[in-house]
Structure formats: C-alpha cells, structure tokens
Amino acid sequence: MADIHVEEFYKDAAVALVQLYSAFPRRVDLFVEDIAGPDEPDEFGLHSKRHMACFGALIWLAEEGFLRYVDTIRQEALDQAILTQEAFIRLSSPAPDVLVQELRGSEEPAGTLLPPSLQEDLSSHIHLVRTALKSRHSVRIGRAVHATLFTSR
Known part of the structure; x- marks a missing residue:
C-alpha cells in the first residue's frame, strides 16, 4: 500500500486533470477546496496540511508541464488554468x-x-x-x- 500522501496526490491530480479536460480549451480557476474539500485556516491564517498538499500537487502539475496558469489566488486556487498541449494529447x-x-x-x-x-x-x-x-x-x-x-x- 502506498503512503497516504501519495494516494491523495493521485486523487488530487486526477480531479484537477478531469476538471481541466472537461473545460478545455477554456481557462478556468482551479480551487483547492473543490478538489480536496473544505478547509478552515487556523488562528494564524494557515491552511491544513491536506489543503497545502493539494495546492502543492497543482503547482507540481504546472512545473512538470501538465498545466499552465496565470497566477495563484493566495494558496487557494490557480487562476486561469488550462491543460498544456502535451497533457491534452496524453489524456486523449x-x-x-x-x-x-x-x-x-x-x-x-x-x-x-x-x-x-x-x-x-x-x-x-x-x-x-x-x-x-x-x-x-x-x-x-x-x-x-x-x-x-x-x-x-
């Protein structure tokens, strides 16, 4: 059995890729909360480890060339995200x-x-x-x- 954080990464990546594929070729905002579920920042405004892991998965997908985005919306979303050509071809x-x-x-x-x-x-x-x-x-x-x-x- 894989480590739980790896299983969560796979699920987060799957949800994000499906959302982007379903919207292709439109740019959409990818909200972490829509992928990993609701999150309540603590008294210091910090998100949970689960929320940050999902956000990290989205950033990783971008760094590895599966998606592009214009900017981050704090640590809550990717603004105007879209699949790369390579990712679209791969998914199809x-x-x-x-x-x-x-x-x-x-x-x-x-x-x-x-x-x-x-x-x-x-x-x-x-x-x-x-x-x-x-x-x-x-x-x-x-x-x-x-x-x-x-x-x-």
Whole structure:
C-alpha cells in the first residue's frame, strides 16, 4: 500500500486533470477546496496540511508541464488554468491495453463488441481516470494517474 500522501496526490491530480479536460480549451480557476474539500485556516491564517498538499500537487502539475496558469489566488486556487498541449494529447490518447483491461475489470461483459470509435474513447487515459475516480478505489485511481503522468510519452 502506498503512503497516504501519495494516494491523495493521485486523487488530487486526477480531479484537477478531469476538471481541466472537461473545460478545455477554456481557462478556468482551479480551487483547492473543490478538489480536496473544505478547509478552515487556523488562528494564524494557515491552511491544513491536506489543503497545502493539494495546492502543492497543482503547482507540481504546472512545473512538470501538465498545466499552465496565470497566477495563484493566495494558496487557494490557480487562476486561469488550462491543460498544456502535451497533457491534452496524453489524456486523449489510448492507454495501454493491459491497463485498460486491468482497470475496467468486470465493468463490461466479456465478448462485448463496440464500434471502434467508442472502443477508442473508452480506452483513453481521461476515460480511465474518470472511471477510477467514480470507483473511489485508491489503487485504481493511483494506477490510472500513474499511467497517465509517468508512462513514457
């Protein structure tokens, strides 16, 4: 089992990428609270470790070339964020068949024949990330995000 902070990173990255993909090509504000949940700063105005970890994940995605943004809104959001070309292409592209079968599991009956265009859509990285998020299964989320972010491009 992975460390909890790594599992949270995968979930935060998945939610952010899905939000940006759904809005593409519009720029949107990415609020940490929408991704990691509500946060009440302490008496000194400092956010929780969980909030800061999510904010850090968003910054990391930007530093690694998956998204761009105009500015930060304090430590609460990224202003006018958008996927990079590389991230959009990666999310739209088909994932390896082995990963598709593993993450899809028993979702669809064996022997189901779908039109090629639908099969391609259902095997894209973004579909796998969305499906993993819906499952709420941290291992599936981690595998889908890991394959999307770290598989050789």
